[in-house]
Amino acid sequence: LELVTNSLCNSMISGLLIFNSAAELVISRFYKSDYNRTAAEAFRVKVVAAKNFNSPCLLLDRTSFLFIRKGDLVIAALTKKNVNANLVYHFLYQLTDVFDAYFDNVFDEEKIRSNFVLMYELFDEVMDHGYPQIVDAALLQQFVHHGEASKKTKLSALEEARTQKQILEGVTGATPWRQPGQYQYAKNEVYLDVIEQVNAVINQQNKVLSSYCRGKICMKSSLSGMPICRFGLNDKVAMQKRRDARGSKKKVSSKSGIDLQDVSFHQCVRLNRYDQDKTIMFIPADGEFELMTYRINQTNLPFDVSSMVSERGRNRVEYHVKVKARFEQYIVAQDIVINVPVPKHTAKVDVKSTGGKTQYEPSKSCIAWTIPKLLGGQSLILKGDVALMHLIEDKQWSRPP
Numbered sequence: 001l002e003l004v005t006n007s008l009c010n011s012m013i014s015g016l017l018i019f020n021s022a023a024e025l026v027i028s029r030f031y032k033s034d035y036n037r038t039a040a041e042a043f044r045v046k047v048v049a050a051k052n053f054n055s056p057c058l059l060l061d062r063t064s065f066l067f068i069r070k071g072d073l074v075i076a077a078l079t080k081k082n083v084n085a086n087l088v089y090h091f092l093y094q095l096t097d098v099f100d101a102y103f104d105n106v107f108d109e110e111k112i113r114s115n116f117v118l119m120y121e122l123f124d125e126v127m128d129h130g131y132p133q134i135v136d137a138a139l140l141q142q143f144v145h146h147g148e149a150s151k152k153t154k155l156s157a158l159e160e161a162r163t164q165k166q167i168l169e170g171v172t173g174a175t176p177w178r179q180p181g182q183y184q185y186a187k188n189e190v191y192l193d194v195i196e197q198v199n200a201v202i203n204q205q206n207k208v209l210s211s212y213c214r215g216k217i218c219m220k221s222s223l224s225g226m227p228i229c230r231f232g233l234n235d236k237v238a239m240q241k242r243r244d245a246r247g248s249k250k251k252v253s254s255k256s257g258i259d260l261q262d263v264s265f266h267q268c269v270r271l272n273r274y275d276q277d278k279t280i281m282f283i284p285a286d287g288e289f290e291l292m293t294y295r296i297n298q299t300n301l302p303f304d305v306s307s308m309v310s311e312r313g314r315n316r317v318e319y320h321v322k323v324k325a326r327f328e329q330y331i332v333a334q335d336i337v338i339n340v341p342v343p344k345h346t347a348k349v350d351v352k353s354t355g356g357k358t359q360y361e362p363s364k365s366c367i368a369w370t371i372p373k374l375l376g377g378q379s380l381i382l383k384g385d386v387a388l389m390h391l392i393e394d395k396q397w398s399r400p401p
Helices: 002-009 037-048 085-102 109-114 116-126 147-151 157-172 236-245 271-277
Strands: 015-019 025-030 057-060 063-070 073-079 189-202 208-222 229-232 260-265 279-282 287-296 303-311 316-325 332-341 346-353 357-361 366-375 379-388
Touching: 015 037, 025 109, 025 116, 037 057, 037 063, 037 073, 063 085, 073 085, 085 116, 109 116, 271 279, 279 287, 303 332, 316 332, 316 366, 346 357, 346 366, 366 379
Parallel strands: none
Antiparallel strands: 015 025, 015 073, 057 063, 063 073, 189 208, 208 287, 229 279, 260 287, 303 316, 316 379, 332 366, 346 379, 357 366
C-alpha cells in the first residue's frame, strides 16, 4: 500500500497557470499547498516575458513548470513531484480541446475574463486534488452548462433523475465515450480513412538517406446500441503470432507485413486484446474520431524524384526535374503537387512540363507543379529556365536540402 501511495503522489499536479502575451497572470488554480509563488514569478519573467524560450519545461526552485502555448496564451502546469511528463502534456492539450469546445474554438484572454466562473468550474471538474479526471468535452457539457445550454427548460423529477443517471453512468461507467441506450440508426455504417505522411531525405545521387512514415486511422461510425468492432493489421508481430499459434516454425519474411512503431490508440480500444494477438477490438465512439496513430521506420517511397539544377552565369538557372511513379500500373495517384524551389530574386520563369500545370509562386519562392493524375510506372518531366534579377552584390543561392 505504501508503494502504491508513493507512486500516486509522484503524479500530482500542484496547480495550473494561464498567462497572456504581456506576461500577466490571467487566471490560476492551485490544487496543492506545496506551490511556490516565488518560483511562479521567476517562471513568468524567464519564460513568458522572454517570448523566445524554446524549451517546453523548466525547473525553478525544485518546482517543475511544464507549459504549452495556445495562441497568445501560455498554459502551464507546476509540480514539485517527479511526474510523468507525457501525462501532463496530454492533459494540457486535452484541456485546450475542452476550452475550444466551450468557447467555439475562440479561446483567448477576453473569453477567460468574461467567463471566470465557468473557468473555475472546469478547473474543478478536469482535476481533483492534482489528479486529472474528466477531460472529455462532450461529457463535461452534460453537467457544466454554458450559453444556450444553461437556459434549458425545467425538467420533471423523473426526467431529472434519468438525466442524472445518464451523467453518472457516463462519468463512472466502463465506456464514458459511448453511453448505452442513446444511439439508434436506421442504417448502420462505418467508414475508415487511412492517412499517411511520408518523409524522406534523398541525396544528389538519388539515394534514400532516411525515410519514415507517420500514419493515422480515422473512423466515422453510425452504429446503433453498443457494438463491438474488431479488425486486424498485417503487422509482422501479429503475423508471426498467428503462425506460432498454428504450430508453424516458419518465420515471417522481411518483405511480408509492416513493422509498426509508436502505436497509440483511442481510449475505446482494448489494449489487453491488442497485446495478446494484435487484434484491435473496441466499442467505437459515435461520429468521427481518431482511432489510432503509428509510425513506420522503413517505407517504400511512392515516387522517384530526380533533379538537375545548373546555374548558368549570374542571371540564369536551368531546371530539369523528373518524377516517376513507383507503384503498380493499376494504381492511380491524384492531385499531386511538387514544389520546386527557386531563388528569392527570381524575375521570370519559363518552364514546360510533359504533364500537369506549372505556376510560379513568388510568396513561396517556388514553382508549383500540379499533376492531376499519374498512373503507376508513368514518368513526367519539367524543364526550363529561370531568369534572375540583377543584384548590386552577388550572393550565392543557398539551396534547400
